[in-house]
Amino acid sequence: MASISVQETDFDIAAEIATLKGDRTDMGAIVTFTGTVRDIAGDLQAMTLEHYPGMTEKEIARVAEEAEKRWSLVECRVIHRYGKLLPGDNIVLVITMSAHRHAAFEAADFLMDFLKSRAPFWKLEETNKGGQWVDAKESDADALKRWEQLQ
Amino acid sequence: MQLVYFAWVKERIGKSEEEMHLPGDVRTVDELIDHLISINDIYRAALNDKAAIRVAINQTHVGLDHPVTDADEVAFFPPVTGG
Numbered sequence: 001m002a003s004i005s006v007q008e009t010d011f012d013i014a015a016e017i018a019t020l021k022g023d024r025t026d027m028g029a030i031v032t033f034t035g036t037v038r039d040i041a042g043d044l045q046a047m048t049l050e051h052y053p054g055m056t057e058k059e060i061a062r063v064a065e066e067a068e069k070r071w072s073l074v075e076c077r078v079i080h081r082y083g084k085l086l087p088g089d090n091i092v093l094v095i096t097m098s099a100h101r102h103a104a105f106e107a108a109d110f111l112m113d114f115l116k117s118r119a120p121f122w123k124l125e126e127t128n129k130g131g132q133w134v135d136a137k138e139s140d141a142d143a144l145k146r147w148e149q150l151q
Numbered sequence: 152m153q154l155v156y157f158a159w160v161k162e163r164i165g166k167s168e169e170e171m172h173l174p175g176d177v178r179t180v181d182e183l184i185d186h187l188i189s190i191n192d193i194y195r196a197a198l199n200d201k202a203a204i205r206v207a208i209n210q211t212h213v214g215l216d217h218p219v220t221d222a223d224e225v226a227f228f229p230p231v232t233g234g
Contacts, residue, residue: 035234049233050157052226055210080233092234112234118212120226121233122158133159136230 002064002076006056008083011093020075020095027074029101031108033094039087043127049082049091052120056080063114067096070110071103078111080119113143152221156197157228160204163197173221180206181215183225198227205230 003020005011013032021030037047060078068076075097085091094111098104123134155168177186184201187194198204206213207226219225 051233052155052157052207052210052228055207055226058210059212116234117231119233120157120207120228120231122229123232124158133229134232136232140234 002061002068002078004057004060004064004077005079006051006053006060007079007081010081010090011079013093016077016079016093017095020077020097024074027097027099029098029104031094031096031101031104033092033108033112034090035092035112037085037087037089037091041127043129044087044125045128046084046086046126047089048084048124048126048131050122050124051080051082055120056082059119060115063111063118066114067107067111071096071098071107073098073103073107076107076111078115080115080121082121110147113140113147116140117144152219153224155224155226157226159229160197160227164193173219173223178218179215180208180213180217180219180225183219184215184227203229 013034017030017032060080064076064078067073073096077095079093081091092115094108096104096107117140125132125134152171152173153168154171156164161167174186177183184198187198201215205228208217208219208223210224
């Protein structure tokens with residue numbers, strides 16, 4: 001059963017790994033993915049993440065359940081932040097733990113692809129020109145197709 | 152029926168949620184959008200481009216042909232951009 005948090009506060013990656021791992025020794029691979037607020041143009045003042053409380057947790061749980069069906073994971077944790085974030089801030093953390101590395105790598109990749117297209121979050125970028133909702137990317141939808149092909 | 156809105160859909164409609172009675176002849180999400188668009192220009196501006204709108208019923212993603220009832224929570228929002 002995956003552990004899921006949707007929260008305003010930041011997360012500590014090392015502490016999250018330590019808590020998830022505990023004193024278990026039945027795993028040989030721990031993969032983490034961290035998504036952060038990107039500011040390539042150099043004009044981003046803040047990014048506000050809006051979400052749909054209730055549905056967000058359910059959708060992440062559905063995606064995690066699917067990952068746990070496909071790969072043999074020992075542990076799985078997803079943290080997604082909402083609220084006002086600054087360039088460089090953490091947005092999302094995925095941790096997957098498995099006996100061998102391939103399951104952990106692939107499951108983390110899968111989780112991120114599906115979170116991006118299913119979890120009800122919306123990004124509002126604030127620059128000195130005002131606020132602008134971020135458009136969904138075609139490439140994110142395309143990223144899902146390779147998992148369908150693999151199924 | 153409870154209607155909820157997010158992101159630019161919420162901004163265009165000017166509220167995050169509202170109660171509305173579902174007319175008896177509205178059976179699907181597609182028909183509900185048509186009904187809302189017919190109410191006034193505010194809903195029209197928010198929902199007229201159906202290809203740009205995503206819908207969830209009772210917090211599950213659904214398509215335009217999905218049935219709606221007066222007991223549902225129906226959410227309208229742009230394609231999601233989390234992660």
